Amino acid sequence: MTSGPATDFHSHLIPGVDDGAADLAESRAAVAAMAADGVATAIATPHFDGSLTFTPDLANARLAQIDAAYTALTADADVQTTGVRVLRGVELMLDVPDPDIGDPRLRLNGGRFVLVEFPALQLPPSNADFAIRSLREKGWQPVLAHPERYRNVDDSLDSLLALRYAGAYLQLNAGSLLGFHGDGARRRAAALLARGWIDYASSDYHSRGMPAVAAARASLSSSGAAEQAELLFSENPARLVRGDAPIPVAPLAASARTRRSWWSRLLWRR
Ligand SMILES: [Fe+2]
Numbered sequence: 001m002t003s004g005p006a007t008d009f010h011s012h013l014i015p016g017v018d019d020g021a022a023d024l025a026e027s028r029a030a031v032a033a034m035a036a037d038g039v040a041t042a043i044a045t046p047h048f049d050g051s052l053t054f055t056p057d058l059a060n061a062r063l064a065q066i067d068a069a070y071t072a073l074t075a076d077a078d079v080q081t082t083g084v085r086v087l088r089g090v091e092l093m094l095d096v097p098d099p100d101i102g103d104p105r106l107r108l109n110g111g112r113f114v115l116v117e118f119p120a121l122q123l124p125p126s127n128a129d130f131a132i133r134s135l136r137e138k139g140w141q142p143v144l145a146h147p148e149r150y151r152n153v154d155d156s157l158d159s160l161l162a163l164r165y166a167g168a169y170l171q172l173n174a175g176s177l178l179g180f181h182g183d184g185a186r187r188r189a190a191a192l193l194a195r196g197w198i199d200y201a202s203s204d205y206h207s208r209g210m211p212a213v214a215a216a217r218a219s220l221s222s223s224g225a226a227e228q229a230e231l232l233f234s235e236n237p238a239r240l241v242r243g244d245a246p247i248p249v250a251p252l253a254a255s256a257r258t259r260r261s262w263w264s265r266l267l268w269r270r
Contacts, residue, residue, distance in 0.1 A: 003221075003230055005040035006213050007237035009108055010115055010145055010171060010202035013044040013086065014069045020046065021207035028078045030207035035082040037213040039203075041241060043108050044070065045115050048090035050099030053106070063105050066090070087241070091145055092116045097124075097131040101140060108143075111243045115171070117145045122152050123159050132166035143240070146173040146204060148188040149181050157191060169199040169246060172232070174216035177201075193228070196251035200240065201232035225252050 012020020013030050021027040034042050046066055052059040073079055074086055089108040092099065094116050104110035114135065118124055124131075135142045147153070147160050147170045164170065175181060176189040192198050203211040213233060220229035228249050236246035 003038075003217065003226075004234040004238075006038050006217070006233045007041045007241055008034065008039045008202045008205070008211070008213060008233075009043040009089065009143075009200070009237050009240060010045050010091065010173075011042050011205045011207075011211075012046060012091075013042065013205070013207060014046050014066060014073055017066050017069050018046040019206060024072060024076060026207045027073050028076060030205060030211075031073075031079050031082050031084050031086065034203070034205065034211050034213070035084050037203075037211045038217075039084060039211070039213055041085045041087065041238070043087045043089045043241070044073070045089045045091040045108070047093060048106065049093045049095050050101075051093075051096045053100040053103075054096070059103070063103065066105070089115060093119060094128075094131050095119050097127045098134045101135070101138075107140065109241055111241075112139065113141045113143055113240050113243075115145055116142045116168075118150070121149050123150045123163075125152075125159075128159070129162050129166040132163050132168045136167040141169070141245075142167065143169045143171050143200065145171050146176065146181075146185075147198075148172060148176050148185045148192060150188075151184065153188060155191070157188070157195070157197075160192070160197065164197060170197055171200040171202055172198045173204045174201050174212040174233075175204070177216045177219055178212055180212065190252075193225075193249075193252040196249055198232065198249060199246040200236050201229075202237065220252075223252075228252060 015021045015024045015027040087109045107114045132142050176185045179186045203213050205211040217229045231249050
């Protein structure tokens with residue numbers, strides 16, 4: 001099958017606003033690297049703490065800083081020459097469970113989708129699903145960034161299933177498939193894909209090293225998952241930019257053993 005251009009909605013390309021590109025020179029190189037990896041549309045998602053929204057002056061100052069740097073990035077001739085369309089969003093840290101994300105700059109391309117993460121790569125044991133449900137009840141569509149990176153998710157993956165039930169979509173980091181985030185993240189990435197629970201894949205590119213989009217797509221395709229790779233990297237993220245829900249992604253290698261053990265645990269608890 002032919003592969004379409006990638007749409008990447010999780011990246012740290014905006015100069016000088018977070019731990020991504022330090023300056024415009026790094027931003028230029030990063031956008032060029034995205035273009036070389038087949039990315040046609042990227043949403044730049046600098047880190048933004050949800051708790052800031054409770055102090056409007058601080059939130060507005062942070063957004064003004066991002067606005068100025070985003071304008072510098074998209075006005076740059078070298079960035080424009082790459083042909084990559086760079087849109088706006090943030091990676092919203094749910095350091096509080098109920099941030100106010102009424103400002104469209106806090107959502108992906110200003111639509112109803114919002115990219116979220118929890119602090120310190122730990123899923124809060126008590127209120128993670130409340131936070132997801134709360135965003136949904138306000139009309140927003142949360143997308144949880146890199147679920148495979150949470151260190152307190154055990155092999156049952158039950159805590160991530162709870163977030164899916166609460167209404168979150170899940171976004172895998174491309175680099176996790178290649179071991180960039182360690183063995184645990186690679187193992188959880190494979191397990192999530194095997195269950196068909198991942199809706200999107202993006203780079204989370206911090207403007208250093210490689211975006212890993214092309215390598216991860218190639219890795220999936222060579223293991224017989226070309227159709228899933230297309231949905232994860234191209235079709236579903238393009239749908240997100242348009243405001244449409246993702247197409248379900250078929251399990252990569254859903255073994256009968258994995259399914260039996262999940263159901264047997266559920267039944268055993270009753
Ligand atoms: Fe990120």
